[in-house]
Amino acid sequence: MSLAVSLEFENSVAVVTINNPPVNALSHSVRQGLWDYLEQIERNSDIKAVILRAEGRTFPAGADVREFGRPRTPPILSKICDRIEALPTPVIAEIHGTALGGGFELALACHYRIADQTARMGLPEVGLGVLPGGGGTQRLPRLVGAAQALDMIIGGKPVSAPAAEALGLIDRAVKKNLHQAALASALNLIDHGAGPRPTRDRVDGLSNVAKYNSEVAAMRTRHAKSPLANIPRIINCVEAAVLLPFEAGIAMERQAFDECETGPQAEALRHAFFAERRAAKVPELKGAELREIHRIGVVGAGTMGSGIAIACLDAGFPVTLVERNVEGLQAGISKIEKNYERSVKKGRIDETTRQNRMEQLNGTTEMQDLGQVDLVIEAVFEDEEVKRGVFAQLDQVMRPGAILATNTSYLDINALADTISRPEDVVGYHFFSPAHIMKLLEIVVGAKTHKDVVATGFALAKKLRKVPVRAGVADGFIGNRVLASYRLAADFMLEEGASPAEIDAAMRDFGFPVGPYQVLDMAGLDISWARRKRLAETRDPKERYVAIGDRICEQGWFGQKTGRGYYIYGGESGPVENPDVLTIIAQERAAKDITPRAFSVEEIQMRCLSAMANEGARLVEEGVALRPSDVDVAKLYGYGFPRHRGGPMMWADQNGLLAVENALKSYQPEEPEFWKPSPIFAELIKNGRHFSDLNGA
Ligand code: 3H9
Numbered sequence: 001m002s003l004a005v006s007l008e009f010e011n012s013v014a015v016v017t018i019n020n021p022p023v024n025a026l027s028h029s030v031r032q033g034l035w036d037y038l039e040q041i042e043r044n045s046d047i048k049a050v051i052l053r054a055e056g057r058t059f060p061a062g063a064d065v066r067e068f069g070r071p072r073t074p075p076i077l078s079k080i081c082d083r084i085e086a087l088p089t090p091v092i093a094e095i096h097g098t099a100l101g102g103g104f105e106l107a108l109a110c111h112y113r114i115a116d117q118t119a120r121m122g123l124p125e126v127g128l129g130v131l132p133g134g135g136g137t138q139r140l141p142r143l144v145g146a147a148q149a150l151d152m153i154i155g156g157k158p159v160s161a162p163a164a165e166a167l168g169l170i171d172r173a174v175k176k177n178l179h180q181a182a183l184a185s186a187l188n189l190i191d192h193g194a195g196p197r198p199t200r201d202r203v204d205g206l207s208n209v210a211k212y213n214s215e216v217a218a219m220r221t222r223h224a225k226s227p228l229a230n231i232p233r234i235i236n237c238v239e240a241a242v243l244l245p246f247e248a249g250i251a252m253e254r255q256a257f258d259e260c261e262t263g264p265q266a267e268a269l270r271h272a273f274f275a276e277r278r279a280a281k282v283p284e285l286k287g288a289e290l291r292e293i294h295r296i297g298v299v300g301a302g303t304m305g306s307g308i309a310i311a312c313l314d315a316g317f318p319v320t321l322v323e324r325n326v327e328g329l330q331a332g333i334s335k336i337e338k339n340y341e342r343s344v345k346k347g348r349i350d351e352t353t354r355q356n357r358m359e360q361l362n363g364t365t366e367m368q369d370l371g372q373v374d375l376v377i378e379a380v381f382e383d384e385e386v387k388r389g390v391f392a393q394l395d396q397v398m399r400p401g402a403i404l405a406t407n408t409s410y411l412d413i414n415a416l417a418d419t420i421s422r423p424e425d426v427v428g429y430h431f432f433s434p435a436h437i438m439k440l441l442e443i444v445v446g447a448k449t450h451k452d453v454v455a456t457g458f459a460l461a462k463k464l465r466k467v468p469v470r471a472g473v474a475d476g477f478i479g480n481r482v483l484a485s486y487r488l489a490a491d492f493m494l495e496e497g498a499s500p501a502e503i504d505a506a507m508r509d510f511g512f513p514v515g516p517y518q519v520l521d522m523a524g525l526d527i528s529w530a531r532r533k534r535l536a537e538t539r540d541p542k543e544r545y546v547a548i549g550d551r552i553c554e555q556g557w558f559g560q561k562t563g564r565g566y567y568i569y570g571g572e573s574g575p576v577e578n579p580d581v582l583t584i585i586a587q588e589r590a591a592k593d594i595t596p597r598a599f600s601v602e603e604i605q606m607r608c609l610s611a612m613a614n615e616g617a618r619l620v621e622e623g624v625a626l627r628p629s630d631v632d633v634a635k636l637y638g639y640g641f642p643r644h645r646g647g648p649m650m651w652a653d654q655n656g657l658l659a660v661e662n663a664l665k666s667y668q669p670e671e672p673e674f675w676k677p678s679p680i681f682a683e684l685i686k687n688g689r690h691f692s693d694l695n696g697a
Contacts, residue, residue: 031080078250084109141241237253267654280458282454407431438638521567628691657684
């Protein structure tokens with residue numbers, strides 16, 4: 001018998017318990033265990049009711065995703081669900097924690113469901129590029145109707161136990177003593193001679209086919225442009241639940257699941273799931289002692305500083321916000337206030353929470369007020385001299401052992417750390433704007449950063465609900481280094497004959513929400529212009545320099561905020577291409593004697609993506625990124641890389657490393673250093689390996 005499942009008896013009730021830490025995923029050992037015990041239960045006529053439960057922190061959180069992408073070893077989940085549903089005695093699911101995916105499908109196959117008040121449940125398979133494959137597309141609509149089922153399966157968001165009770169998904173949510181409550185229910189069912197209540201036979205949700213037809217049509221329209229291959233299949237399966245016999249619907253679900261599971265989108269989305277968790281595993285965690293963080297100081301109340309303060313307040317930390325003068329401080333506090341007022345209006349938080357958060361905020365113009373905080377996040381203007389000044393002041397006032405994190409996108413944190421007496425306490429936190437919303441947090445580890453400081457940063461990131469990625473010190477760290485290569489590849493094409501709109505459209509076509517020139521216009525062209533001017537003196541004159549962006553800025557066109565950039569804003573039909581920019585581009589081409597040529601969508605994508613993957617490989621080679629999947633995580637969570645593509649390194653793996661290396665080599669004569677393939681390509685190709693083989697466990 002499998003150790004992952006056990007069977008005990010409490011009077012005439014069989015209690016089947018799953019025990020497969022950490023999340024009781026339905027691995028083969030669990031499925032086999034369930035199968036074997038179901039056989040025993042079927043043969044034992046003394047059993048009058050069954051309870052299905054799990055040990056540890058949660059009811060199963062789904063199928064074991066690590067088993068995906070390879071042939072499945074029977075027994076398969078949907079057969080187990082069918083077998084549970086066919087038992088002649090009532091079966092009760094005892095749900096706690098997060099009953100997700102296959103776990104929730106097991107519960108749906110049970111005849112009754114009772115859940116802890118704090119439990120959450122749902123079908124998040126959509127986020128892994130698949131769909132429920134254990135009968136969820138057929139049973140859920142039978143309980144809650146097709147529209148609600150589609151919402152839950154396409155939205156993928158779990159619902160709370162009270163919401164599930166209101167929807168009729170569970171019979172009861174209990175505040176405490178879940179197992180006692182499940183047992184009492186079982187005995188009650190036995191006493192009343194209640195038999196099984198198979199979900200497949202229930203029609204509660206399916207009574208109104210005409211209503212469903214219009215709902216499904218609306219759903220198809222809403223998702224018509226979705227690039228995700230599983231969405232139309234989910235709609236088809238739920239439609240089958242309404243129109244076809246149960247078995248036919250299950251057969252359809254099985255086929256759709258298999259087609260999706262083996263596809264590239266599901267592979268990429270699985271990669272994204274595990275890459276995010278892997279990124280939090282850094283060498284510094286070993287043997288590190290976490291420093292306690294109770295109070296946080298934020299220096300700088302500008303856009304970044306106030307966003308960071310909100311992120312910290314949201315996580316429950318008291319925050320001391322420091323600005324040089326009262327006006328600046330007031331402006332920062334007012335940004336924070338407005339944010340919380342908006343959240344109340346939108347129903348995201350209630351008034352009491354808003355008040356509590358604001359009470360935890362202490363604004364000041366005195367650095368000394370940071371004397372007792374455990375961590376200071378410095379978010380002043382991105383200029384080394386300015387930051388050095390702030391560092392010197394902080395060094396004077398911060399208590400020994402407090403952490404000094406600098407929020408920077410590019411600066412050398414080693415140089416900054418060496419200006420103060422405690423470089424071991426200095427770390428880089430690269431937040432992304434808006435800092436209380438964007439998920440990515442690059443944690444930049446300097447040469448002297450103590451491992452306790454690094455480990456504390458990763459623990460804090462979890463509390464701030466960020467996705468942390470470890471980066472070494474390098475200009476632009478991981479995310480902005482890759483971004484710089486992307487932009488350069490795009491700029492070269494601009495000079496060679498492509499237009500900004502063509503490049504943007506090609507990258508949107510790949511799956512980015514917006515193209516690189518749209519992003520530049522949104523961020524403000526003056527930001528990157530200022531940086532280019534700063535770097536002008538140290539630039540290698542032999543390097544190819546594209547001056548189109550500078551010429552645009554010289555006109556005073558900084559993008560959306562000035563109404564003009566690569567596009568013109570404010571018109572009734574939305575942004576339009578800026579014809580004057582096309583003239584500037586034509587002039588720059590003429591000045592360099594370039595005869596423009598056409599670029600296909602495929603070539604634009606290939607050039608941009610291979611430049612990104614090559615830069616990612618260099619970052620791994622240089623040790624700035626620990627592993628290729630960390631590059632992917634940075635791009636997915638901070639730069640809008642389409643999740644179903646998995647990130648640039650996953651894209652390279654899927655596209656074929658040889659094809660990417662060949663493309664890089666074919667562009668190399670144009671700009672030898674920029675397009676030179678990282679040696680990692682040749683090494684992997686020679687050994688028949690992929691970037692994913694360098695990710696470790
Ligand atoms: C499915 O069910 C398909 C079926 O319909 C049909 C099948 C035929 N598998 O996230 P955490 C690991 S598809 C394998 O850090 P938390 C995770 O990698 C599935 N491993 O914890 C990590 O490992 P490590 C549908 C899994 O408390 C550890 O568990 N279900 C799985 O922040 C802890 O995870 C889902 O999509 C899994 N299914 O969050 C739910 N899940 O320690 C996916 C987790 O080695 N899971 N692991 O890094 C989650 O959303 C979160 O893990 C959960 C806990 C909310 C459960």
